[in-house]
Amino acid sequence: MAMPFVLSPEGQLKLVIFDCDGVLVDSEATCCGISAEEARAAGMTVPAGKEVETFSGMALPGIQKLIEEKTGKSLGATWAAQTQARFVEAMQNGVEPIDGVHDMLENVVKLGLPVRVGSNSSCQEMAIKFKTTNLEHFFENRIHSARDMGFPKPRPDVYLHAAQEEGVKPENCVVLEDSNTGAKAAVNAGMACVLLRAQGEPVPDWPNLVVIHHLSEFAPLLQKALKTQEQ
Known part of the structure; x- marks a missing residue:
């Protein structure tokens, strides 16, 4: 798999964007479990x-559409808001930081790179997740x-x-993702993932994609790219 342009010596890395669930916080099992409860009901x-596996990376409107297609039933106009409220309540107890996330973020910040988050979660959910972790x-x-x-990934x-x-x-951006849905959004944006x-x-x-297996690999990857780009 070729190294994405922004991480190559010819590129210019200027911004790191993180997905939230599965990358920074481990809330996917909780949210996907709630989605499955709703689907089964x-x-x-x-x-x-x-x-x-069924609901990872999906935004609530997409989950609603999937359930309605599979069951032939309408969940109604308030379903997404009600389910999001269940997510928010669960987040106060059912979320943990991804292993190594604090060290990884500190190391990225030390490189002088600005960071942002782009997620299919609502800002309300993310605020609780980040406070809890x-x-x-x-x-x-x-x-x-x-x-x-109103424009969920992909x-x-x-x-x-x-x-x-x-x-x-x-x-000039690199995105850290864990789901195919999110990775597709990054690729569609013309960013490295x-x-x-x-x-x-x-x-x-897919093009512009590189794989790591643990968060501890991320900052060294960026550091190597920045070093080659200084030369």
Whole structure:
């Protein structure tokens, strides 16, 4: 897999954008579990142990659409808001930091790179997640919600908006993602994507993509790129 342009000696790395769930905080099991409960209540079959696989990376409107397509039932205009309220309540107890996230963020900040977050979660959810995991000081006024914008991933809007707010071109950004949905959004935005993926799990054959298996690999990857770009 070729190194993305922005991480090559010819590139100029100027902004790091993080997904939230599965990259910074471990809330996917909680949120996907709630989504599966809702789906089963509507009559959709979600096998035990397949909750995360079924709903990972999806925004609530997409989850609603999937359930309605599978069951032929309408969940109604208030379903997404009600389910989001369940997410928010669960986040106060059911979220942990991803292993190594505090060290990783401190090391990225030491490199002098600005950081932002672009997520399918709402800003309300992210505020609680970051407070619970003691990450909020890294991202004060630097959080962007695809859900609140109304354009969830795999649309690139949230990542393009984050770059615009920083005053940086897409080709100067790198995104850290864990889901194919989010990685596609980064690629669609014209940005490089570093995909956090467990060893042995399949990886999409897309351009501008590089894979790591633990957060401890991320800052050294950026540091190496910056060093080659100084020469």
